[in-house]
Amino acid sequence: MLWVGEPFTAPGRGFWAKLEGRNPGGIKDRPALHMVRAARERGELRPGARIVESTSGTLGLGLALAGVTYGHPVTVVTDPAIEPLMTGLLTAHGADVAVVDAPHPVGGWQQARRDRVAELLAAEPGAWCPDQYHNPDNVAAYRPLALELIAQLGRIDALVVSVGTGGHSAGVAGVLREWFPELRVVGVDTVGSTIFGQPALPRLMRGLGSSIHPRNVAYPLFDEVHWVAAPEAVGAARALAVSRWATGGWSVGAVALVARWLAAATAPDTRIAAVFPDGPQRYAGTVFDDGWCRARGLLGHRLPERPDEIAHPGERTVTRWTRCRTVLDPLAGAGPLRSAGDRSGPARAAR
Structure with missing residues (x-):
């Protein structure tokens, strides 16, 4: 576990990062x-x-x-x-x-x-x-990770987690919700991913997002979803590297960006856990390569402090970091799983 505070975050604010990149191959x-x-x-x-x-x-x-x-x-x-x-x-x-x-x-x-x-x-x-996209064993594999978070942090108020196959978000959030019923679960997706009801677009970011609809995604567990664009993930990963030493690639940058915002947007004593799926090594030729990033227009962007917001995933196609507090399963119809603020019923939307 790593405490991520200033200068990456606002003074007096921060979050705990679970460094899954310290495993031999990463979270997977x-x-x-x-x-x-x-x-x-x-x-x-x-x-x-x-x-x-x-x-x-x-x-x-x-x-x-x-x-x-x-x-x-x-x-x-x-x-x-x-x-x-x-x-x-x-x-x-x-x-x-x-x-x-x-x-x-x-x-x-x-x-x-x-x-x-x-x-x-x-x-x-x-x-x-x-x-991995549809295997329930993928979800079950993350129960030990959730228990590690509980043992290491005690109380957890919010979880920030990337979503790709849906395995680690469902596995970790499901166990934590058993222990902390009021847990706020923030899903992090990529622009161009179909998981949460946006249209499929070409995606540069790897390791999060999807062009299909994995059955492992546990939509009822999410309070809100954030879509992050590639330049924003690169900027956050690089900012994290120079301020905290520990960093990673696309998923880590996107998760860190959202966790940084959440730490500033919630009460100072909110205990936030963010899962960093891997480390920076495999991204030496992409995320951390100036020439590669410059050729794709990923450099020179100011790191945003807060996301745009839409009321419904179908409101418009997002192209930059955007938040939505209505979470829906694209295969279950157009209606939200739960209206904002309602914690009864089979699914949830964000506070």
């Missing part, structure tokens, strides 16, 4: 090991069978770790945007890396990767896919 070590172990115990994954999965990188490292631990060959399906460092690490740890060459016309690179996984599974009888 937890679900990778757990999903593989659970599948072996159920007989779904036979000894020595191949593991095949779609990933932007971090889960791939976790699966490579699980493959070494339990004796399984691993094939990771990814896309051309994967960082060369990540490809090298995956290969070094024994994983085969398959790169799709074209996006799906509707589901983008994410769906193209999943289609390639299906082809590889069909070609190798006995191979197994953990399907």
